């Protein structure tokens with residue numbers, strides 16, 4: 075098989091959590107462009123449905139389903155629904171995530187729990203449900219969206235809970251990769267740098283200037299900058315890669 079064919083996802087089936095907007099949407103579009111049928115899963119079902127309608131125009135089969143990644147029973151049910159719809163699940167991208175800012179001395183327990191629930195427990199619950207399906211079929215690729223904040227302390231924003239949750243995502247990814255490697259299921263993560271999405275849209279001009287000046291490429295990322303990494307990790311082009319955290323940050327973590 076030629077190298078470009080090994081990047082093709084024609085006939086594969088995929089799901090993307092947090093797929094309604096931002097990075098998740100961009101990765102769902104990329105999967106569809108590469109030929110995969112895609113389920114867009116999001117807590118915001120109205121937006122997931124409108125995103126799904128747009129992606130369907132790329133000529134693949136698309137589903138939109140409501141999912142709160144912190145709800146274990148719902149996670150199992152929705153992953154089973156996707157599996158039942160297409161008869162298999164080849165690719166799962168777990169992108170749902172939230173961010174809050176607070177100096178550590180002011181973080182309240184409820185805020186800590188909310189961030190860890192969505193960003194870390196949610197990734198584990200989704201990976202677990204997706205992994206069960208993929209282990210039974212003997213193949214699959216799971217891609218968790220972590221962050222460069224799992225490796226470095228981002229600035230000027232202060233968010234210990236977010237940083238901790240993303241470091242956790244990287245280590246959960248490595249752990250699942252080791253456990254499932256011999257059974258055909260690969261688990262990797264992508265760690266974006268500062269990326270222009272609705273999550274970062276509220277950032278002040280000062281914050282943005284700080285981020286740009288700390289980035290060797292002197293610009294913020296765009297969601298499309300992450301598409302190549304996702305297609306690589308989803309496809310047979312990365313068939314010997316597991317437990318890897320692929321940083322896509324314009325060089326931010328070099329300094």
Ligand SMILES: NC(=O)c1ccc[n+]([C@@H]2O[C@H](COP(=O)([O-])OP(=O)(O)OC[C@H]3O[C@@H](n4cnc5c(N)ncnc54)[C@H](O)[C@@H]3O)[C@@H](O)[C@H]2O)c1
Nearest residue numbers: 092095096097117142143170171221266268269271272273
């Ligand atoms: N934007 C950045 O600079 C950046 C950088 C590094 C990592 N990330 C990570 O990338 C991922 C996507 O971020 P984004 O910038 O696209 O954010 P975003 O806010 O634009 O999109 C996040 C999506 O996740 C959904 N979501 C939130 N909570 C959910 C839940 N409990 N269950 C299901 N869906 C839920 C939202 O409805 C939304 O559609 C996140 O995990 C984020 O931490 C973002």
